[in-house]
Amino acid sequence: MKPIVYITRKLPAEAVTPLQDQFEVRMWESESEAVPRTVLLEEAAKADALWTVITDTVDDELLAAAPQLKIVANMAVGYNNIDTTAAQERGVIVTNTPGVLTETTADLTFALLLATARRLGEAEQELRAGKWTSWTPMGYTGMDVSGATLGIIGMGRIGEAVARRSKGFDMRVLYHNRSRKPKAEAEFGFEYAELDKLLQEADFVVTLTPFTPETAGLIGTRELALMKKTAILINSSRGGVVDETALYEALKNGTIWAAGLDVFETEPVPVDHPLLSLPNVTALPHIGSASVKTRLAMMNLNAQAILDFFEGQEPKNRVV
Numbered sequence: 488m489k490p491i492v493y494i495t496r497k498l499p500a501e502a503v504t505p506l507q508d509q510f511e512v513r514m515w516e517s518e519s520e521a522v523p524r525t526v527l528l529e530e531a532a533k534a535d536a537l538w539t540v541i542t543d544t545v546d547d548e549l550l551a552a553a554p555q556l557k558i559v560a561n562m563a564v565g566y567n568n569i570d571t572t573a574a575q576e577r578g579v580i581v582t583n584t585p586g587v588l589t590e591t592t593a594d595l596t597f598a599l600l601l602a603t604a605r606r607l608g609e610a611e612q613e614l615r616a617g618k619w620t621s622w623t624p625m626g627y628t629g630m631d632v633s634g635a636t637l638g639i640i641g642m643g644r645i646g647e648a649v650a651r652r653s654k655g656f657d658m659r660v661l662y663h664n665r666s667r668k669p670k671a672e673a674e675f676g677f678e679y680a681e682l683d684k685l686l687q688e689a690d691f692v693v694t695l696t697p698f699t700p701e702t703a704g705l706i707g708t709r710e711l712a713l714m715k716k717t718a719i720l721i722n723s724s725r726g727g728v729v730d731e732t733a734l735y736e737a738l739k740n741g742t743i744w745a746a747g748l749d750v751f752e753t754e755p756v757p758v759d760h761p762l763l764s765l766p767n768v769t770a771l772p773h774i775g776s777a778s779v780k781t782r783l784a785m786m787n788l789n790a791q792a793i794l795d796f797f798e799g800q801e802p803k804n805r806v807v
């Protein structure tokens with residue numbers, strides 16, 4: 488009997504092929520819709536390995552219902568969808584897919600920063616709606632990126648990659664992180680700053696921290712009030728890092744100038760969400776790592792983690 492791998496989302500055939508010989512591969516047959524919880528619980532109960540995506544909640548209830556489960560391979564760098572403490576207590580290994588998505592996610596983050604600063608979403612929507620009446624002296628005027636100060640909260644791999652991109656725009660870079668980055672400071676001139684100083688001085692505040700109990704609601708009313716009135720907030724980490732109610736008020740009242748969001752507290756974000764009613768919000772559907780090459784590389788890492796584990800090797804990118 489082959490071990491059972493349950494994959495929670497329909498994947499391209501090439502991603503699954505490496506597993507076919509050694510495993511019985513079962514897969515949720517929809518790409519656009521997440522596996523219902525009841526199905527996930529039923530499948531997990533029979534599985535030796537789970538291949539999860541960020542929309543799957545792997546909690547103690549699921550782990551308790553999965554007596555044969557040995558490994559959860561999460562196809563993402565973030566793993567806040569998994570209760571790693573419960574997994575560890577139950578002896579289930581968890582892996583993630585860092586590294587391969589760094590540059591792609593940094594590209595998207597910088598694209599979102601540019602798009603928000605120069606109001607690309609709003610301008611394109613108006614053009615398509617036939618509202619472009621004429622070139623106007625002050626129409627669609629935004630904020631300059633070149634020469635501005637970039638503040639990065641969470642200077643991990645993706646944070647550093649975003650900061651490197653800003654050098655092409657002659658930006659000053661402030662960063663806030665649990666640990667200092669002496670190499671990046673020496674090589675690129677990035678400056679460490681306490682959170683409040685970063686918020687006060689940055690023209691662009693970019694949140695790139697993992698979502699943990701410590702970072703939940705990290706940017707709230709107090710933090711937004713510290714930012715410049717002309718500042719722009721970019722979030723491409725997890726929605727919960729920013730207090731959305733506070734952000735809505737800040738954007739509506741002119742406490743800050745605009746926000747670019749690739750992530751939301753609830754995903755998919757409801758179309759009637761107050762933030763989507765604001766013209767100074769550029770919103771994307773969580774596409775940070777969404778390039779063909781990167782998504783295939785993430786799948787490859789996930790398959791390899793499962794293969795390595797069942798071949799008796801320590802899987803790369805083990806979280807617990």
Ligand code: DGY
Pocket residue numbers: 541562563564565566588724775776777
């Ligand atoms: C991640 O990897 O954590 C992304 O948010 C999903 O692509």
